[in-house]
Amino acid sequence: MQLVVNLIVAIAAHRASGSLLRGFQDLQDYNFDDEKAPVHNLQDDVKFILYTREGPKEGELIINSYEVLKKSHFAPTRSTKFVIHGFQSSGYSDTCQEIKDKYLELYDYNIFVVDWSKISGNLIYFIPATSTRQVGEYFASLIDLLITHGADANDIHLIGHSLGAHISGFAGEYSSVNVSRITGLDPAFPSFGMIQLSNGRLSYHQAKFVDVIHTAAGTFGLMDAIGHADFYPNGGVMSQPGCNGITDFTAACSHGKSWQYFKESIDTNVKFASYKCNSLDDFSRGCQMVNPVYMGDHLDRKARGIFYLKTMPEVPYVINN
Numbered sequence: 309m310q311l312v313v314n315l316i317v318a319i320a321a322h323r324a325s326g327s328l329l330r331g332f333q334d335l336q337d338y339n340f341d342d343e344k345a346p347v348h349n350l351q352d353d354v355k356f357i358l359y360t361r362e363g364p365k366e367g368e369l370i371i372n373s374y375e376v377l378k379k380s381h382f383a384p385t386r387s388t389k390f391v392i393h394g395f396q397s398s399g400y401s402d403t404c405q406e407i408k409d410k411y412l413e414l415y416d417y418n419i420f421v422v423d424w425s426k427i428s429g430n431l432i433y434f435i436p437a438t439s440t441r442q443v444g445e446y447f448a449s450l451i452d453l454l455i456t457h458g459a460d461a462n463d464i465h466l467i468g469h470s471l472g473a474h475i476s477g478f479a480g481e482y483s484s485v486n487v488s489r490i491t492g493l494d495p496a497f498p499s500f501g502m503i504q505l506s507n508g509r510l511s512y513h514q515a516k517f518v519d520v521i522h523t524a525a526g527t528f529g530l531m532d533a534i535g536h537a538d539f540y541p542n543g544g545v546m547s548q549p550g551c552n553g554i555t556d557f558t559a560a561c562s563h564g565k566s567w568q569y570f571k572e573s574i575d576t577n578v579k580f581a582s583y584k585c586n587s588l589d590d591f592s593r594g595c596q597m598v599n600p601v602y603m604g605d606h607l608d609r610k611a612r613g614i615f616y617l618k619t620m621p622e623v624p625y626v627i628n629n
């Protein structure tokens with residue numbers, strides 16, 4: 309019975325959001341330029357920029373073509389990381405650039421930044437949000453190209469912030485292989501929160517291992533545990549330490565902490581010890597202060613469940629016990 313009710317609600321909501329979306333589209337078509345219409349020309353709207361230690365500093369634009377890939381500095385023998393930004397952001401944002409720089413400082417990897425700013429820049433949030441599946445599917449075709457040309461699926465890690473987390477999920481879902489890992493950095497909540505209303509979202513079915521860091525749960529970020537391992541630093545909600553007042557008025561500061569913690573974790577010396585507890589209170593009372601797992605890039609892939617930890621308000625965020 310509940311299922312039927314949900315289904316009816318879902319269909320009604322889908323119709324409603326469909327016409328809402330069409331309304332927005334019309335608005336766009338008439339009042340703004342046609343190029344921003346939500347039927348995307350993905351080849352133009354989504355860019356893959358490859359960064360390597362020996363390649364050009366400004367990166368190399370990779371399109372879905374073997375010829376282009378072959379001429380680039382991509383090396384299938386290296387591990388490959390993808391970084392995907394969120395709403396109102398771009399491949400040149402601090403999120404993508406700082407994570408990429410940290411990796412290349414420490415490791416000889418292929419780092420792809422996925423720039424979908426032509427879509428994510430649309431202020432009408434519904435349009436970028438409902439486009440994540442399309443963008444993810446297109447992104448999957450690049451992953452398939454890498455696999456066809458020697459990359460190992462076990463060495464592919466997608467790291468997505470906000471709406472980029474859901475794009476990573478869809479890319480995992482559409483790629484012909486099960487990618488090794490997806491890390492969701494405060495996966496976006498709005499319009500993904502109510503599963504009936506959404507066109508899917510990041511889930512632990514979309515890669516061999518899915519880990520999630522929640523920092524603005526219930527506002528910009530999702531509260532639900534959706535990965536194999538979900539981390540709730542400082543309880544996972546706004547305001548994260550160091551965020552308050554006007555800087556966190558819209559939870560933007562807290563939402564950003566997810567990628568900042570992740571970036572710091574790329575250094576193996578940084579150990580964000582996290583514990584399987586029932587809540588942050590439980591954590592503060594010293595629940596199971598044994599067998600920590602370490603949140604972030606070097607997380608043990610056997611980690612399962614919900615983990616809590618605390619951080620410092622400023623860099624370095626890690627608390628060393």
Ligand SMILES: *[C@@H]1O[C@H](CO)[C@@H](O)[C@H](O)[C@H]1NC(C)=O
Nearest residue numbers: 485486512513514515516517
């Ligand atoms: C990929 O791995 C996940 C986690 O083990 C699993 O749930 C999912 O079914 C796998 N997908 C495919 C297509 O094999």
